[in-house]
Amino acid sequence: MTTDLLKVRNLKQYFPIKGGILGRKVNDVKAVDDISFEVKAGETLSIVGESGCGKSTTGRAILRLDEPTSGEVEFDGKDLLALSKKDMRKMRKNLQIIFQDPYASINPRQTVRQILSEAMNIQGVVPKDKQEDRIKELMDTVGLGPHQIDRFPHEFSGGQRQRIGIARALSVDPQMIICDESVSALDVSIQAQVLNLLKKLQKELDLTYLFISHDLGVVRHISDRVLVMYLGKIVEIADKKSLFDNPKHPYTKTLLSAIPVPDPTVKKEQIILKGDVPSPIDPPSGCRFHTRCPFATDKCKNEDPELRTNDDLMASGHRAACHYIEEIESGEMQPHE
Amino acid sequence: MFVYTIRRLIQTIPVLIGVTLVVFLMMHLIPGDPAQIMAGERADAETVELTRDRLGLNDPLPVQYGSFVWNAVQGDLGNSIRSGRDVSAEIVPRFWVTVELAVYSTILSVFMGLIAGIISATRRNSISDMVIMVVALFGLSMPNFWLGLMLIQYIGLTVGWIPVSGWGGAAVILPVITLGTAGAAIIARMTRSSMLEVIHQDYIRTARAKGVKERYVIYKHALRNALIPVVTVVGLQFGVLLGGAVLTETVFAINGLGRFVVEGINQRDFPIVQGSVLVLALLFVLVNFIVDISYRLLNKRIELD
Amino acid sequence: MTTTNSIIKVDDLQTSFFTHKGEIKAVDGVHFDVPAGKTLGLVGESGSGKSITSLSIMRLIESPGKIKGGSITFNGEDLLAKSEAEMRDIRGNQISMIFQEPMTSLNPVYTIGDQIAEAYQIHQGKTKKEALQKAVDMLELVGIPSPKARVKAYPHELSGGMRQRAMIAIALACNPQLLVADEPTTALDVTIQAQILRLINRLQDELGMSMLLITHDLGVVAETCDYVAVMYAGKIVEYADVNTLFSNPKHPYTVGLLKSLPRHDIDQEELEVIKGMVPRPDELPEGCRFAPRCPFATDLCRERLPDLEDLGEGNQVRCWIHTDQWNGPEVNVKDDYRSAEST
Numbered sequence: 001m002t003t004d005l006l007k008v009r010n011l012k013q014y015f016p017i018k019g020g021i022l023g024r025k026v027n028d029v030k031a032v033d034d035i036s037f038e039v040k041a042g043e044t045l046s047i048v049g050e051s052g053c054g055k056s057t058t059g060r061a062i063l064r065l066d067e068p069t070s071g072e073v074e075f076d077g078k079d080l081l082a083l084s085k086k087d088m089r090k091m092r093k094n095l096q097i098i099f100q101d102p103y104a105s106i107n108p109r110q111t112v113r114q115i116l117s118e119a120m121n122i123q124g125v126v127p128k129d130k131q132e133d134r135i136k137e138l139m140d141t142v143g144l145g146p147h148q149i150d151r152f153p154h155e156f157s158g159g160q161r162q163r164i165g166i167a168r169a170l171s172v173d174p175q176m177i178i179c180d181e182s183v184s185a186l187d188v189s190i191q192a193q194v195l196n197l198l199k200k201l202q203k204e205l206d207l208t209y210l211f212i213s214h215d216l217g218v219v220r221h222i223s224d225r226v227l228v229m230y231l232g233k234i235v236e237i238a239d240k241k242s243l244f245d246n247p248k249h250p251y252t253k254t255l256l257s258a259i260p261v262p263d264p265t266v267k268k269e270q271i272i273l274k275g276d277v278p279s280p281i282d283p284p285s286g287c288r289f290h291t292r293c294p295f296a297t298d299k300c301k302n303e304d305p306e307l308r309t310n311d312d313l314m315a316s317g318h319r320a321a322c323h324y325i326e327e328i329e330s331g332e333m334q335p336h337e
Numbered sequence: 338m339f340v341y342t343i344r345r346l347i348q349t350i351p352v353l354i355g356v357t358l359v360v361f362l363m364m365h366l367i368p369g370d371p372a373q374i375m376a377g378e379r380a381d382a383e384t385v386e387l388t389r390d391r392l393g394l395n396d397p398l399p400v401q402y403g404s405f406v407w408n409a410v411q412g413d414l415g416n417s418i419r420s421g422r423d424v425s426a427e428i429v430p431r432f433w434v435t436v437e438l439a440v441y442s443t444i445l446s447v448f449m450g451l452i453a454g455i456i457s458a459t460r461r462n463s464i465s466d467m468v469i470m471v472v473a474l475f476g477l478s479m480p481n482f483w484l485g486l487m488l489i490q491y492i493g494l495t496v497g498w499i500p501v502s503g504w505g506g507a508a509v510i511l512p513v514i515t516l517g518t519a520g521a522a523i524i525a526r527m528t529r530s531s532m533l534e535v536i537h538q539d540y541i542r543t544a545r546a547k548g549v550k551e552r553y554v555i556y557k558h559a560l561r562n563a564l565i566p567v568v569t570v571v572g573l574q575f576g577v578l579l580g581g582a583v584l585t586e587t588v589f590a591i592n593g594l595g596r597f598v599v600e601g602i603n604q605r606d607f608p609i610v611q612g613s614v615l616v617l618a619l620l621f622v623l624v625n626f627i628v629d630i631s632y633r634l635l636n637k638r639i640e641l642d
Numbered sequence: 643m644t645t646t647n648s649i650i651k652v653d654d655l656q657t658s659f660f661t662h663k664g665e666i667k668a669v670d671g672v673h674f675d676v677p678a679g680k681t682l683g684l685v686g687e688s689g690s691g692k693s694i695t696s697l698s699i700m701r702l703i704e705s706p707g708k709i710k711g712g713s714i715t716f717n718g719e720d721l722l723a724k725s726e727a728e729m730r731d732i733r734g735n736q737i738s739m740i741f742q743e744p745m746t747s748l749n750p751v752y753t754i755g756d757q758i759a760e761a762y763q764i765h766q767g768k769t770k771k772e773a774l775q776k777a778v779d780m781l782e783l784v785g786i787p788s789p790k791a792r793v794k795a796y797p798h799e800l801s802g803g804m805r806q807r808a809m810i811a812i813a814l815a816c817n818p819q820l821l822v823a824d825e826p827t828t829a830l831d832v833t834i835q836a837q838i839l840r841l842i843n844r845l846q847d848e849l850g851m852s853m854l855l856i857t858h859d860l861g862v863v864a865e866t867c868d869y870v871a872v873m874y875a876g877k878i879v880e881y882a883d884v885n886t887l888f889s890n891p892k893h894p895y896t897v898g899l900l901k902s903l904p905r906h907d908i909d910q911e912e913l914e915v916i917k918g919m920v921p922r923p924d925e926l927p928e929g930c931r932f933a934p935r936c937p938f939a940t941d942l943c944r945e946r947l948p949d950l951e952d953l954g955e956g957n958q959v960r961c962w963i964h965t966d967q968w969n970g971p972e973v974n975v976k977d978d979y980r981s982a983e984s985t
């Protein structure tokens with residue numbers, strides 16, 4: 001349970017911006033800027049954060065759907081970035097991804113049977129004569145029923161299409177699945193079905209999830225650990241319980257306070273941030289959150305805080321990137337207007 | 338916008354080089370020896386050789402190309418092989434005739450096309466929509482020389498005051514219709530589909546929710562957005578139209594650049610062909626440049642990648 | 643809910659789309675009213691007919707859709723009896739609307755100043771110059787920094803949150819009595835959503851406006867609404883004040899919805915689910931529309947459609963369980979709700 005299945009070290013993903021009269025590279029979108037974390041075998045690590053903070057880019061870089069600018073990605077002891085394109089494709093057998101829009105990521109002209117057998121053929125995991133049984137089994141696993149095997153994607157509802165996406169990912173027996181906003185487009189009642197399914201599968205098949213989402217309710221439900229990103233950087237990482245009950249970074253606190261609670265009797269104090277998320281093209285100096293942070297000082301403006309822990313205040317494995325964890329905790333620093 | 342214009346101008350440089358290169362090479366790839374033709378069929382080898390020398394045809398190709406471009410920039414396109422007259426001087430009046438023909442035809446097709454397209458889109462699936470779309474389909478599929486001949490036959494020869502050949506005054510009517518019809522049809526179809534798309538956009542609903550009158554919803558909020566793709570089509574259409582001018586001018590015996598090219602080809606008068614094609618190509622590049630700039634003005638969102 | 647001072651009262655509204663596949667009853671018997679100065683939340687899953695209800699109120703249903711029946715009483719007058727010209731005077735003036743997608747709801751080729759000024763010019767008969775001044779004031783009101791410069795900005799130059807603020811400025815330019823907001827924050831990030839909801843609440847208080855807030859987010863409902871109407875497959879299945887709805891929900895669908903919601907503030911081991919899926923609007927079940935998914939359904943439910951009935955405890959519910967005719971075992975919907983299947 002404690003071996004690291006995926007290790008990400010100093011991962012950077014910069015996208016060049018072209019401009020000027022000659023269309024030369026003038027700047028970069030620093031979509032992911034030097035992040036490190038690991039995912040343990042059998043756990044669910046969630047990445048949360050607001051739109052554009054680099055969640056999907058992280059997922060894509062790990063799978064090398066976009067080639068990362070720099071850094072290391074180690075999966076099951078192998079250095080993914082050193083693999084040839086061909087070996088990487090083989091590797092995807094063990095490391096699958098499910099996207100947000102189930103419709104966009106499956107071929108609308110293929111039946112479910114074709115979609116699943118194509119996935120198996122590419123990886124060559126299941127011999128042809130066993131595929132039929134395997135497909136039926138998969139349909140069962142994801143709760144679709146084998147009689148729907150020859151239907152086309154458009155004949156399914158959104159939740160069912162997401163199940164097809166899951167079945168396709170499972171068809172090659174992966175060790176790990178990256179779920180990029182896999183339930184975000186679904187209605188709550190359907191979302192609950194898919195979340196329960198993902199949890200059940202994890203138990204039965206011993207899967208590891210990297211779960212990308214902007215919905216903290218969903219994240220609290222599915223994760224073991226949570227990683228919060230802001231503008232391409234990790235601001236906090238912790239066990240689910242520590243993160244939700246004992247958030248230490250001002251951004252995490254704001255994020256948690258901003259989510260409306262479906263209970264009118266709960267009157268929580270909301271921290272309302274000023275302004276918008278800055279652009280990842282010219283991110284703020286120092287702590288990237290300082291332009292919106294209610295505690296920011298000159299030090300925040302100039303010095304980039306490291307991810308660090310404090311044994312007195314935080315559980316083991318809980319780290320946050322803020323200069324003033326202690327001062328804010330003790331009340332020595334108060335939010336300024 | 339300024340940067341964009343400059344950048345767009347710079348982008349035309351390779352196009353210009355390409356155009357001049359193609360026009361230049363045309364002379365060398367066409368069968369037949371220009372020096373021989375120029376010197377006359379029965380000229381002896383020595384005369385041909387002298388002519389060749391005079392024309393600079395013995396120089397290496399890059400040198401020849403260089404002097405061709407250099408001369409062209411100064412407005413010197415050489416002399417006609419047959420008449421010996423200055424090609425530039427011959428081209429200028431014909432050029433204006435062709436430009437007139439093309440501009441009138443464009444105006445006609447934009448005007449007719451927009452009106453028809455808007456009517457079609459706003460009364461979708463009505464009788465007028467269907468009639469317009471059927472007529473547009475005909476307009477599109479009719480070869481324009483055939484339309485020209487039909488017009489001469491059924492209108493020119495029955496309505497006395499419309500001349501069927503030449504240029505100027507009432508004589509412009511039939512060729513402009515001939516040349517403008519296909520464009521009108523394309524623009525009508527384009528406007529219709531573009532309008533239909535725009536009409537279902539959220540911001541149109543926003544305009545209605547503000548209490549804007551339907552007429553303004555269409556002409557203020559929808560049309561301007563719908564025009565964005567139409568402008569591109571108009572630009573492309575202009576190029577097609579220059580090509581069409583060759584046939585139309587021939588059918589209606591108009592002394593324009595198109596007909597000049599055809600005559601040049603028939604008589605193997607290379608400098609004429611070369612000069613005319615070059616001018617037509619430059620015109621095309623210029624129009625595209627203007628279209629891109631106006632596209633950009635209409636649509637403030639696009640960034641040049 | 644027969645409050646006499648309601649600003650708008652919707653009664654048995656029916657809106658259908660007549661497609662080549664037949665009639666699609668998108669809205670089929672919707673009843674609610676919005677008390678003056680209050681906020682009514684209209685919640686329901688995708689496709690339940692929330693947007694079509696709001697567009698029906700604005701009379702902005704486009705062909706092949708048609709308002710088939712019912713009445714919409716606004717300030718004592720029936721909106722469905724009004725001419726198109728009369729409706730135009732009301733839209734953007736007495737009733738305004740904000741839409742879900744701030745990215746696409748603004749016209750890309752006009753400045754936001756122009757777009758705010760337009761409504762003001764139309765309804766208040768002001769000159770362009772006065773209207774543009776008003777646009778600056780409105781931008782200031784909705785908290786856009788340096789409003790003087792921003793009136794000249796095009797929508798693509800603004801962030802999503804800014805655009806939604808601009809939309810609010812357009813909607814409020816004429817000081818409407820009723821604001822219809824269709825998922826105004828769904829496309830925004832939570833921290834921006836919190837800003838926008840707070841802004842809307844503040845302006846509502848300042849301007850004494852009533853609001854119909856459409857959303858699928860029960861959290862947003864709990865935090866901003868006074869009353870709630872729950873919609874399912876074209877019908878209102880429950881209507882109550884917000885505290886009653888969350889503390890004492892009566893309809894199995896409402897209960898299922900609340901129980902299937904993953905919450906960030908408490909731990910839940912397994913989520914209850916509502917089995918199956920929303921029926922397609924062209925294949926609606928005969929009896930209660932929720933019957934195929936309801937863990938309590940009996941033959942009565944599958945055969946006959948229940949009415950929306952006032953339980954006298956602040957809820958109106960459309961469910962047989964709460965009637966004299968109920969013939970199944972006695973149930974307490976809230977405590978007994980368990981979904982039969984778990985995946």
Ligand SMILES: Nc1ncnc2c1ncn2[C@@H]1O[C@H](COP(=O)(O)OP(=O)(O)OP(=O)(O)O)[C@@H](O)[C@H]1O
Nearest residue numbers: 015029031050051052053054055056057058214280
């Ligand atoms: N191919 C690309 N080229 C240039 N910029 C990109 C590219 N892909 C992503 N970006 C930029 O990188 C940043 C991070 O994008 P990313 O998609 O990872 O965000 P995200 O956290 O997944 O957001 P969301 O919640 O909206 O999905 C954004 O600013 C985005 O515009």
Ligand SMILES: Nc1ncnc2c1ncn2[C@@H]1O[C@H](COP(=O)(O)OP(=O)(O)OP(=O)(O)O)[C@@H](O)[C@H]1O
Nearest residue numbers: 659666668687688689690691692693694695858923
């Ligand atoms: N133009 C149309 N033609 C046919 N059916 C339509 C049309 N517009 C909407 N509908 C149908 O009407 C029903 C209600 O749609 P509506 O947009 O009101 O749903 P909604 O509750 O707002 O959902 P969402 O949360 O996804 O916005 C849907 O089932 C939809 O398929």
Ligand code: SF4
Nearest residue numbers: 287290293300322323
């Ligand atoms: S480092 Fe400073 S700016 Fe960043 S979160 Fe902590 S207090 Fe705020």
Ligand SMILES: [Mg+2]
Nearest residue numbers: 055056057181
């Ligand atoms: Mg993403």
Ligand SMILES: [Mg+2]
Nearest residue numbers: 692693694824
């Ligand atoms: Mg809607």
